[in-house]
Each structure stands twice: as C-alpha cells, then as structure tokens.
Amino acid sequence: MNDMFAIEPIGQIHSPHKNPKETPIQPVFASGIRGTVTVDDAYADGLLDLDGFSHVYLLYRFHRAEQVKLRVRPYLQDEERGVFATRAPFRPNHIGFSVVRLLSIEGTTLHVEDLDVLDGTPLLDIKPFIARYDLRENVRSGWQEEVGDDTARRRGVRDYRSGH
C-alpha cells in the first residue's frame, strides 16, 4: 500500500551554486567547493558526536527539479537510461544525497566541502559516512563502465570555475 506521508526539512544547504547547469554533478567533481549546512535549532541535540566523522551523507530534496522523468539522458552519456539507474534529479520524490567532507561544526552550522548541491536546497537528513558499512568490494557500475574517467571528469565538473 502506498501511503502518503509528509517530510519536513530539518535545515538548509548553502552553496555557491546558483545555476543547475553549472553545478558539478557529484561531490567527487566538486573538490574543494565549500558551503554550509544550517540545521534547525530544534534538531541541535542530534548533532552530538557528529564531529568525529570526516564525511557525512546529506539527504535532501531536489527542490528545483520540477519534472519527473522515468527515462533520462545522464550527464555523462548521450543515451537514455532508466532514472533509477542514474542519479538524475528528475526522479519520483526528488530525493538526492551527497557524501561531503565535514570540516567543522559551529553550533548548528556544519561547514562542509565538495558540494554538488544548489544554494537553498532543503535538508532532509544527515548520516555519518562509515567506511566499515559503506565501502564495498567487487563492484559493478553498469553503464557507467562505458564512460572513461576523462570524459566523466570533463562532463562532471561542468562550468563552475568559469563564473558564468
């Protein structure tokens, strides 16, 4: 049964990215790009002990993705793929996640690096990156294996350095 439920953001992500087309497509292509995550005061207690982790998952809503598309052309390739075989924003529920470096925490503000997220993005959750749980061996990467590292980097960083 598909019950509806509401999710209330717990904060907001602030980044230098204003234009979706000029925003890197993953943290790995956003190296050194800094921003902040402001967590609402009501959730301050939940930040206890987070400063022991070098990386965190930010879960958020792609609030500027208005459409849902079940087939998309990924940023790295000019072929249609099923949206669930991609990280495209145009998915049902518009949920995104990014593994970013946690630099410091000041009160309810997290200073983070490697942001691939638009400024003003609503934050849904934060989880620590835990190597013991999250690193995998013998990985297959589907259609991504058809894309060379140089092409991925060239397409993935996009234009953020140009300032246009």
Ligand SMILES: C[S@@+](CC[C@H](N)C(=O)[O-])C[C@H]1O[C@@H](n2cnc3c(N)ncnc32)[C@H](O)[C@@H]1O
């Ligand atoms: C391919 S998605 C991947 C994002 C995330 N790391 C993931 O795997 O879910 C990255 C692109 O989403 C777009 N984007 C980022 N924040 C967004 C937002 N709040 N609303 C709509 N699109 C957004 C930008 O164009 C960015 O280049």
